Amino acid sequence: MSLRVAVLGASGFGRHHAKWYAELGCEVVAFLGSSPRSVEATAQALRQAFGFEGRGYTSLDALLASARPDAVSVCTPPPLHGEHTLAALEAGCAVLCEKPFVWRPGAPGATLAAEAARLVKVAERQRLVLAVNTQYAAAAEEYRQLAPDAVEAPERFLGEMASKLKPDGPRGSDIVVDLLPHPLSVLLALLPEAELRPGSVRAAIEPESTTARFQVAAGGRTVAATVRVAKLPEAPFPRRFGLNDQVAEVGTRADEQGVYRGRVSLGGRERLCDDFMRTSLARFCRAARGEGPPLVDARAALRNLEMLLGILGEARR
Numbered sequence: 001m002s003l004r005v006a007v008l009g010a011s012g013f014g015r016h017h018a019k020w021y022a023e024l025g026c027e028v029v030a031f032l033g034s035s036p037r038s039v040e041a042t043a044q045a046l047r048q049a050f051g052f053e054g055r056g057y058t059s060l061d062a063l064l065a066s067a068r069p070d071a072v073s074v075c076t077p078p079p080l081h082g083e084h085t086l087a088a089l090e091a092g093c094a095v096l097c098e099k100p101f102v103w104r105p106g107a108p109g110a111t112l113a114a115e116a117a118r119l120v121k122v123a124e125r126q127r128l129v130l131a132v133n134t135q136y137a138a139a140a141e142e143y144r145q146l147a148p149d150a151v152e153a154p155e156r157f158l159g160e161m162a163s164k165l166k167p168d169g170p171r172g173s174d175i176v177v178d179l180l181p182h183p184l185s186v187l188l189a190l191l192p193e194a195e196l197r198p199g200s201v202r203a204a205i206e207p208e209s210t211t212a213r214f215q216v217a218a219g220g221r222t223v224a225a226t227v228r229v230a231k232l233p234e235a236p237f238p239r240r241f242g243l244n245d246q247v248a249e250v251g252t253r254a255d256e257q258g259v260y261r262g263r264v265s266l267g268g269r270e271r272l273c274d275d276f277m278r279t280s281l282a283r284f285c286r287a288a289r290g291e292g293p294p295l296v297d298a299r300a301a302l303r304n305l306e307m308l309l310g311i312l313g314e315a316r317r
């Protein structure tokens with residue numbers, strides 16, 4: 001029986017969730033919109049994209065009660081992530097939340113971390129899958145094959161993530177909140193025990209970019225980390241990460257059959273894998289069926305958020 005999935009917020013990035021779910025053989029039964037007009041426009045777009053036959057809602061309670069999905073993607077604006085994740089968990093749904101896990105502008109970091117920790121406990125108590133879509137963690141698995149020596153003896157980490165600058169898009173610390181979870185997810189995938197060393201953060205938050213330098217404790221070692229995030233007016237949009245001097249380029253390219261694949265290249269060597277988004281959603285679907293863990297589970301997502309909040313908190317002092 002196919003997994004019944006709903007997407008909360010399917011007019012923006014959530015439409016990619018809906019399309020991937022359909023490609024993965026799930027039944028996309030519903031989506032949540034902000035108004036009747038947006039619901040109609042989104043329904044039409046999804047019908048054209050993959051033959052959507054479900055229903056759009058403006059009420060989350062009505063969606064959960066009527067559509068009764070097995071799993072939910074939370075792709076609504078970040079201030080709603082916590083509220084919508086909790087509602088879906090309480091309705092008995094597995095949840096894949098977009099990054100950032102929990103975020104409200106102006107809320108104290110301790111409050112946000114506590115809220116996220118409560119969501120993790122709710123999921124664990126109800127034995128439900130809770131994951132966050134930081135899909136570049138999938139690239140870390142390919143990197144391990146390219147640079148095993150660096151993973152065994154890490155001294156430095158570099159992560160760089162850039163995307164398109166939009167006139168009405170995020171600026172300053174909002175860019176950090178939007179993009180930093182990706183390099184942090186790679187760092188935590190490579191160094192699962194990594195903990196931010198308090199007082200080690202040095203960061204300059206600029207309107208369109210931020211570079212943060214900090215230290216993490218991992219496996220009895222101190223690793224010096226540098227992460228850069230930016231919104232740029234035009235390509236190229238660098239996406240790189242690595243340990244020590246083994247820094248890999250990350251992206252996508254078409255294989256011999258014309259299928260776009262995830263790509264991790266280092267020193268003239270390259271590994272192709274499933275598209276990173278596809279990997280994240282496919283593993284979430286399998287996890288929701290009880291067939292293994294998601295790519296980034298709730299505990300890893302909580303540690304990512306705590307590290308993000310720690311970096312932001314020290315950078316603002």
